[in-house]
Amino acid sequence: MELSDYIRVLRKGWLFILVFVVVGVGIAAAYSLAKAPTYTASAQVFVSTETSDNANDLAQGQNYTQDRITSYVGLVTTPSVLQPVIVGLHLDLTPIELAKQVSAAAPLNTTLLEITAKSSDAKQSADIANATAESLTTVVQTLETTDADNNVSPVKLTRVQDAVVPLSPSSPNVPLNIVLGLLVGLALGIAVAVLRQTLDTRILTEHDVEAITSAPIVGGITFDPKSASRPLIVADDPFSNRAEAFRTLRTNLQFLNVGDDADLVSRGEDDEDGTSLRGRSFVMTSSLAQEGKSTTTANLGLALASTSSNILVVEADLRRPKLAAYLGLEGAAGLTDVLVGRVELSDVVQRWGTTNLYVLPAGRVPPNPSELLGSKRMAKLIEMLEGQFDYVLYDAPPLLPVTDAAVLSKVTDGSLLVVAAGRTHKNQVKAAVALIEQVGSRVGGVIMTMLPTKGPDAYAYGRYGYGYYGGEQADQRGKNKKRLRARGARGANA
Template identity: 60%
Template sequence: MELTDYLRVLRKYWVLIVALVLVGVATAAAYSLAKTPEYSSSAKVFVSTQSSDNVSDLTQGNTYSQQRVKTYVNLVSTPIVLQPVIAALELNITAGQLGGQVSAVATPDTTIIQITATSEDPVLAAELANTTAESLTGVVAKIESTDDGATSPVKLTRVQEANVPTTPGSPNVPLNLALGVLVGLALGIAFAVLRETLDTRIRNERDIEGLTEIPIMGGIAFDPKAKQRPLIVQADPKSPRAESFRSLRTNLQFLDVSDQPRSYVVTSSIQSEGKSTTAANLAIALSDAGHRVIIIDADLRRPKLATYFDIEGAVGLSDVLIRRATLEDTMQPWGRGALTVLPAGAIPPNPSELLGSSVMQKLISGLEKQFDYVLIDAPPLLPVTDGALLARHTGGALVVVAAGRTHKNQLKGALEALVHVNASVAGLVMTMVPTKGPDAYGYARYGYGAGYGYAEDVKA
């Protein structure tokens, strides 16, 4: 991922990131409030050795003292030092428990030992530090004494007494809150990046460009009222969504610079991607531009165009293919007369065989001579083979891709299905594109439904 991708992820998941930051702050605050305050107090002990005024002896003595300091630091946590402290302060704890409250460190490059004690009682914390320093002084004097009873060459002097602390050293509320912010921010960013990386759905044009070089003909913006007004070009011709279909019409016209047939199959990878409304609105936009257009409902499993155009759909394409009705009897003019609709007709038991027959091929060839544009609304490519069979006999397929719904492997599989039958892809049309946010493209939406099957099994 590039820097721009990370910025897009942050913009896309900023609510999640802020929520996790707030959770981190709340957790840190709750921990700080629940934790009992502890006070810390420190005493310092100076370690020295008896030596002559000779410079060499002084240097050796100082080096010896620094070496012994490391030993005395470890000696602080032993029972020989802590037991006298327990006895002196009349504590009802063991040396091991007291060792958890008392610690010692050596100041680098010095012979000073700092003894720190912590307790919920600030007075006790100071007493523990001072008493431990006193006990260490006595223990060192005792164990460093020579066998003949001579005075120990090492001397410990308490140079700083522990004072009673006025403020607790733990919990450190500002530090805890800062850590809560950092941890929440890190988790939020990590989760956002991981979710974006694992998300295989197509959300923007960059995702499509990473899969195929097939051009994107346009995009249709998300419209929450699309189901109530599927024919937006007719219902609200001045709306931005209607304008997007006119932009799609313009881009489609640029493909017609050669003598290839102006017949296109409008299909998709899966159901609910908005292929039927895309085909219907594109047909209206083309007819509004003065072109003679026929739109055919070749979705013989789940036809919708008759409902969208509010026409009689009992007799249509299936009846023509089995020669139960003529083409002239089933085609119905719509609007101002430049658009003709051929509904699906009766639902047959063998739609793939009918759509792949030579009769269907001759029908398309004949309509290409009568109309400027022939648009065929075909079923999705992955559930059934109908769309691929039809695309082979037309000028190309317009594959609808729903942003946020279609997965990358689904689009890839749909395009491969067209390649396997030697069908060309005229272009891709993005639908359901968000109008705001990092994935905004600037166009519209409509869905295919909750399932895919025959009309009798699925609600229209």
């Protein structure tokens, strides 16, 4: 993932992050308020050894003291030291319980011993620390006495700092707890947001498509909640951003793979350079139903027809045809009737208004759609249509439920795969691409539909347009544009 991807994840998961932060801070605050305050007091004891003034004796005494002080640290929490403290302060505790409240430490390379006591009562914590230091002094003197007659101990403990009554509790540390709660909540929120994004297998952005197929993204159509009532946005609202997106798609489609002469040249009339031209045919399909395939086909056909080209849209979905209904045309007779020889092509091809868009409806729903679309008669029909029209768009069924689109893509220039953002899953797109490649065809381009207009995944106008060509490709694009214009003029005169 790139930095922009992480930023997008954070923008999408900001609500989760905020909730976890609030919960973390709330738990930290509740814990701080519910926990009884604890006060801490410390006393310091200096450990020394009685030696002569000789330098060697002083050095040996210093080393001896530092060696012994480690033992005194462990001695502090023993019953022999704590029992007198309990008796002297009248504590209702056992030595084991008091040991949990008392600790000792010796700073490195010093002969100081620091005794710390904790208690829920501020004064009591100081009393325990001082009493423990005093008791330790007595116990050490007793244990270290070697001359029974003189009762003299070579080690001397002197309290150099008395514990004072603390003014504020050492625990809970409310500011620290709240900061920790905030950081933990923030970390958990980010982790949940990233995990949620990782587990989300839907196609959301162009990066998801690029990770599946090398086919270029030739168009991006935003989601329109009113598309059901006005499917032909190019005709109904030609100045809208959505209509402009279809015109951008048209432009990208016209110059798709301009370096491949086989996509432009095959048969038909010769252009001014002596090169024979034919129309281009694309299968419009998707992974599953309800991805906007038919409305995309209809609007793309209208956008192409506005350039004075002769465009044919073939309703090749022989199972659930919708295109004729979207365009408001009669669909009782059409492709199936032509394939079985019942009618002539010219009898069922309908012109949409006064435009250069022609439509071949599906006709009657046959019992064997795949066989009809894969027949030799269909292949000959495709070849004939490419000779008569500049562009032929086949509105085919989805790829995963049936094989009709894969069969058609084998005998056309390729497929334009419609992918609905936020609805189609990555494994579905992978399977659809694999089906097309298995029949020896290819995905010519991907059209993303239902792109969001708000939020971190919002589609920006022009994002997929005018970005695929430059340098020599731009020069080649200009040459092919002249060819297309000349061919359109000849078609119109004919």
